[in-house]
Amino acid sequence: MSTATAEAPRVGQRRLALIGLAIIVLAAASLEGFVLPVLPQLQHDFGVDAATGALASVVPTVITVIVTPLAGRLADVYGAGKTLAALVLIVVVGGLSSAFAPSFALFIAGQGLQGFALGIIPVGFVALRFIFANGSIKTASGVLVAMSVAGAGLGVLIAGPIIDAFSRAVLYAVPTAFVAIGGVCFFSARPRLRHDPRDANAPTRTDWLGASVLALALVALIVALSSSASAGWLAPMTWLCFVIAATLFALWLWIERRVHQPMIDVATLASRAVGGSVAVGIAIGAGYAPIVFLVPQLIAQPQETGYGLGATATQTGYFLSAAYAVGVIASIAAGRLARRLEARVIGAVAMALLGAASVVTLLGSTPAMIVLTLVLAGIGAAAASTIVYASAAIGASEYEVGVSTALITIARAVGGALATQIVASLITGAGAGAVPALGDFQASFIVAALLSLGGAALALWLLPRERAEVTTTH
Numbered sequence: 001m002s003t004a005t006a007e008a009p010r011v012g013q014r015r016l017a018l019i020g021l022a023i024i025v026l027a028a029a030s031l032e033g034f035v036l037p038v039l040p041q042l043q044h045d046f047g048v049d050a051a052t053g054a055l056a057s058v059v060p061t062v063i064t065v066i067v068t069p070l071a072g073r074l075a076d077v078y079g080a081g082k083t084l085a086a087l088v089l090i091v092v093v094g095g096l097s098s099a100f101a102p103s104f105a106l107f108i109a110g111q112g113l114q115g116f117a118l119g120i121i122p123v124g125f126v127a128l129r130f131i132f133a134n135g136s137i138k139t140a141s142g143v144l145v146a147m148s149v150a151g152a153g154l155g156v157l158i159a160g161p162i163i164d165a166f167s168r169a170v171l172y173a174v175p176t177a178f179v180a181i182g183g184v185c186f187f188s189a190r191p192r193l194r195h196d197p198r199d200a201n202a203p204t205r206t207d208w209l210g211a212s213v214l215a216l217a218l219v220a221l222i223v224a225l226s227s228s229a230s231a232g233w234l235a236p237m238t239w240l241c242f243v244i245a246a247t248l249f250a251l252w253l254w255i256e257r258r259v260h261q262p263m264i265d266v267a268t269l270a271s272r273a274v275g276g277s278v279a280v281g282i283a284i285g286a287g288y289a290p291i292v293f294l295v296p297q298l299i300a301q302p303q304e305t306g307y308g309l310g311a312t313a314t315q316t317g318y319f320l321s322a323a324y325a326v327g328v329i330a331s332i333a334a335g336r337l338a339r340r341l342e343a344r345v346i347g348a349v350a351m352a353l354l355g356a357a358s359v360v361t362l363l364g365s366t367p368a369m370i371v372l373t374l375v376l377a378g379i380g381a382a383a384a385s386t387i388v389y390a391s392a393a394i395g396a397s398e399y400e401v402g403v404s405t406a407l408i409t410i411a412r413a414v415g416g417a418l419a420t421q422i423v424a425s426l427i428t429g430a431g432a433g434a435v436p437a438l439g440d441f442q443a444s445f446i447v448a449a450l451l452s453l454g455g456a457a458l459a460l461w462l463l464p465r466e467r468a469e470v471t472t473t474h
Contacts, residue, residue, distance in 0.1 A: 013189040014131050018140055020186030021124050024084075025147040026154070027178035028091055028117035031098075032060070033155020034171060035111070038163045045168065046104040056111050063115025065222055066215040068409050071119030072126070072402030073211065073263050077203045080127040080402070081187075087123060088183040090116045095176030099169045110172075121148060122406035125393045129401045131191050141390040142335020146328040149382050153324025157317050203261050203399050210255045210263045217248030218410065225417045233425065264403045273395020274404045276462030277388035280347055281411035283455025284388070287354045288381035289416030290423045290448040292320060295374065297427060298365055298441050307365045307438045322371050323378030334383035338390055347387045347459030354380030355452030358445040380452070384459070385412070391464055419451055 035042075035057045043053035075083040094113025101107035121144065128140045155175075162171045224241030231237055256262040256269075269275050296316045301308025311319070330350075337346055357376035360369055388408055396404040423444035427436040 013191065017127070017131055017186050017189035017191045018143060020182045020184070020189065021127060022143055022147045023182030023185060024088060024120060024179055025124060025144055025182075026151040027175040027182060028120055029148045029151025030155035030158075030175045031091070031095055031114050031172065031179075032117055033152045034159040035060070038159045038168075038171065041163055042107070042168070046107065048104050052104070055108050059108055059112045060115035062219060062222065063112050064118045065218040065410065065413075067116050067119045068122065069214055069218075069263065069403055069406040070206075070211050071116070072122030072404070072406030073206055075123040075126040075402035076399050077206055080123050080130065081191075083402075084120065084123045084127065085183070085187070087116050087120050088179060091120070092176055092180050095172050095179065099172035099176065118409060119406070121409055122402045122404075125389060125405040126402040127186075127191065129393055129398060137393055138338040138386075138390045139332070139335040141393060142332040142338075142386045145335075145382060145386045145389060146331035149324055149327040149331060149378075153321060153327075156324075157321055160314070160317075205261055207255075207259050207261060207263045210252055210259060213248055213252045213255060214263065217245050217252055218414075220245035220248060221414060222417070225421055228421050228425075264400050264407070265397070268396060268400050268404065269407075271395065272462055272464045273391050274400075274407070276458070276464070277392045277395075277404075278407050278411045279462055280351070280384065280388050280455055280459050281408040282415035283351060283451060283458055284354070284381055284384050285412035285415030285417070286419035287351065287358070287448055287452030287455055288377055289420045290444065290451075291354075291357055291373065291377045292323065293420045294423055294427070294441060294444055294448070295319065295361075295370060297436070298361070299370060301435060305435060305438070307441070309365065309367065309370075319367075319370055319374060323374040323381075325378070326375050327378035327382035330379040330382040331386045334386040335390060338387060342463075342465055343387050343391045344460050344463035344465055347384050347463045348456045350380045350384035350387065351452050351456035351459050352380070354384065355449045355456065356380075358449035358452065361445045362442055384455070387459075387463070395464060419448065423447055 039053055039056060042056060043049065046053075071083060071087060090113050094110045094116065097110025098107055098114060099110075101110055124144050125141065128137050128144070132140050159171060220241050224238055224245055227235060227238040227241055253266060256264060256266050264274075269278070296311075296319075298307070299309040299311040299316060299319065301310070303310045309315075334346055334350065353376050357373045357380060360373045360376065363369060389405055392404040392408055393401055426444045426447070427440045
């Protein structure tokens with residue numbers, strides 16, 4: 001039998017595994033994106049007020065913050081196969097609960113289970129580390145990031161039309177079915193997803209103390225950001241929550257330095273591949289999230305303001321789809337390009353494009369300018385995300401891939417939430433119900449641009465400088 005023939009089944013199995021993983025991520029990301037567009041309809045259907053209805057987005061956010069780093073670490077310790085199977089099962093149960101729940105309480109329970117979906121991403125990177133050689137990991141990473149972008153965009157675009165034309169059951173049941181289908185495809189490929197049991201260096205237990213402290217720190221940070229939105233940045237409660245979060249993060253690092261098998265080695269966290277990627281991940285969120293927050297606010301303003309377009313919710317969705325569409329392409333392209341260029345170069349260029357997106361809005365808010373802004377933002381954020389995920393997946397220890405990529409996921413979310421609250425305070429400075437001045441929007445976009453350009457500098461300074469591949473066993 002020839003070498004090519006012998007390798008054919010393995011290549012086919014890898015492709016099937018990647019296809020299955022891509023379907024899971026696409027469908028799970030779309031489930032995550034459903035809530036906000038259909039929240040008013042859900043409140044009406046269940047007969048709850050806005051404050052109660054907000055639980056539909058708050059609960060999965062808190063669950064996601066807690067679960068994501070833990071899921072990554074469980075995959076590092078016990079293998080990606082078992083962890084992914086458990087997450088797929090939990091998300092399927094959550095999706096079906098959200099689809100057919102007869103009460104709002106059960107719907108919220110389903111939403112909480114769906115909060116486990118984001119944990120699939122770091123587990124997916126652990127699986128890629130086993131399935132693909134490192135050169136191929138970069139391309140495969142681009143596919144995973146592309147599917148997460150496509151799923152988020154798809155969720156925003158189709159949620160409203162589906163629930164209007166059909167029902168909540170159809171809205172949640174269809175993507176839930178695709179999560180299950182993706183799981184069947186992935187596991188039918190029978191990929192090897194566990195460390196060699198004879199490896200004495202393989203971790204054997206989970207650092208539950210460190211995981212608990214990190215989860216509490218992240219929750220405290222989320223509460224602090226929420227408090228800043230309602231009570232203001234100078235409120236005592238806001239500062240108290242920030243202090244608690246900082247204290248818990250410091251305690252977590254202290255624990256990680258002293259336990260025998262930490263969630264992540266502090267030396268790994270300080271490396272270019274992981275620490276640098278986490279830092280740039282914060283900048284990605286801080287540069288991109290304000291754009292997708294500000295643009296809908298800007299174009300929804302009446303045309304009488306001289307800068308608004310009077311865009312409806314549906315029209316806003318069409319504009320935002322430009323960022324999602326190019327993001328899918330940019331993710332895959334960045335993964336391929338990373339096989340030829342240094343990660344820091346691609347990351348810096350991507351962050352510069354993200355900064356340019358905010359600068360474009362200073363030149364005008366015509367439909368063409370808005371589309372150009374979103375196209376540049378989509379390319380920059382998606383390409384930069386692919387690079388930081390791939391850098392961590394390849395550069396981290398084989399036993400810390402899951403937790404390393406999970407920290408990047410959390411870093412993007414935290415950076416985005418922090419920057420969004422900052423720019424939101426700038427455009428609401430005139431008071432509730434007041435129409436923001438054009439200068440307020442311009443100041444906000446300048447802040448976003450500076451954060452992105454700072455991210456470009458971080459990418460050049462902190463991301464890996466070499467293109468050397470780390471050898472893995474398949």
